[in-house]
Amino acid sequence: MAEKLDLNLIRKDFPILDQQVNGSPLVYFDNAATTQKPQVVIDALNRYYTQDNANIHRGLHTLAERATTGYELTRTKLKDFLHAPSTDQIIFTSGTTAGINLVAQTYGRANFTAGDVILVSNLEHHSNIVPWQMIAQETGAEVQVIPVDELGVLDMVAYQSLLTDRVKLVAVNHVSNAIGTINPIKQMIDWAHRVGAKVLIDGAQSVAHFDIDVQALDLDFFVFSAHKLFGPTGVGVLYGKRELLETMPPYQGGGEMIKEVSFSGTTYNELPYKFEAGTPNIADVYAFGFALDYLASLPQNAVWEQEKALLDYATEQLSQIDGLRIVGQAHEKIAVVSFVIDGVHPQDIGVLLDKFGVAIRTGHHCAQPLMARYDLVGTCRASFAFYNTKEEIDLFVKALKRCLMMLS
Known part of the structure; x- marks a missing residue:
């Protein structure tokens, strides 16, 4: 049987994840910008x-x-x-x-x-x-x-x-x-x-x-x-x-x-x-x-499977939101979902998500020529690591829907 990650134990290795931001549990989905550090590194x-x-x-x-x-x-x-x-x-x-x-x-x-x-x-x-x-x-x-x-x-x-x-x-x-x-x-x-x-x-x-x-x-x-x-x-x-x-x-x-x-x-x-x-x-x-x-020390195949599962689940959940379009739909991808929503500036979404403890990246991601290719000022980017969970994606999607209601 393939090894699986014990996410409860793994998340304890990353002390920064165990906190609240603006009164909500931190959901850290900005791993493409920088990953969090395990206690052994600290x-x-x-x-x-x-x-x-x-x-x-x-x-x-x-x-x-x-x-x-x-x-x-x-x-x-x-x-x-x-x-x-x-x-x-x-x-x-x-x-x-x-x-x-x-x-x-x-x-x-x-x-x-x-x-x-x-x-x-x-x-x-x-x-x-x-x-x-x-x-x-x-x-x-x-x-x-x-x-x-x-x-x-x-x-x-x-x-x-x-x-x-x-x-x-x-x-x-x-x-x-x-x-x-x-x-x-x-x-x-x-x-x-x-x-x-x-x-x-x-x-x-x-x-x-x-x-x-x-x-x-x-x-x-x-x-x-x-x-x-x-x-x-x-x-x-x-x-x-x-x-x-x-x-x-x-x-x-x-x-x-x-x-x-x-x-x-x-x-x-x-x-x-x-x-x-x-x-x-x-x-x-x-x-x-x-x-x-x-x-x-981690089973590498289990890490890859966890990240793939997060990507698939987030893609499925976000695709159900009206007006949301995923930018970058290559068959071969890492655990990154970049998206835009009709009529909403990415920065507004990022600021409001933070009020619910959700950390994503918004903007051109230091890739302005790519944004110009798609005629975009920027995107919202959620990027996952093996210590993230599907439950966090649920919190993220719920918070995103609340943000869109506030912006409507």
Whole structure:
């Protein structure tokens, strides 16, 4: 028999869920923006600052050695989490955005020239659009866009036609943060490699839902944030193929990323440290390791089944509301429901739902080109995690109906 999640026990692991907001039980459906943190992560942060707080790598005293060990242990856990070949291909950043900018400003600056093409999709977060526009303007390269259809699915015929020998990089998300579409990244990577293009995958929205094997996918670059994966904010991860990372110049200069410095010149450190200038976010990296441990303790198939059940149930319940239209109806989706309601501004719905303790996201979700594609100012987005329940969806739908009565 397949394992099931004990939601009562799991919800006790997340203390923030046990509270009332505006006199109602909290219903947290904003997991695509950030996930909540289990107690083991909170305890790890407290333990670091009360027992191990010290700077890392260079200190010889006990606290520095303990801090360094904890920090580097997270890198080892990430190697296993991503099925990466080595720890030195795991680079810590401040988040997904920082990882994309690092690749744009290092690989892009070193490799793009006038006439080259960078392909992005119409599903992208601004963080996977703007850095490429900036480097294209600097180098003379051109950003071209893979279109998306009415259901929120990438036009793969158009993608194939855009893949010429001018394309030097394809930068796409694994999953759309705005509407939940899962992109066929393995096929996209294989096609891009046939024309000699490299591929960067924004995994911010996928790492919490799928097993990621960077070697099986043949990924060139993969970026994501810890806070989308039940870890702390302020930590990101960039994985890159060794042969690419070794040719890329450092992005920032300072301590830690050097071997020797003199006024006549500087020699840079080895991977991954040449990309990690200055004192890093030690405590949050340390605590992120405990989030990875927590996830590893859960039966992954049961997590996926729970999220799928929540998506199906929410879609069914919301579809029964008059005037409500779900935006993004791809067959392959994560547990995200993005919707609009005739004659009602999404912001009004979000503000009123909060009065009933329901937290959703409203607006353009940092995906304005996608909203423009559907001629929308924004949507309401409910995004679920494995600790959410069908009973919470019932509370959400009941509150939404009350909001619509108040707005009518």
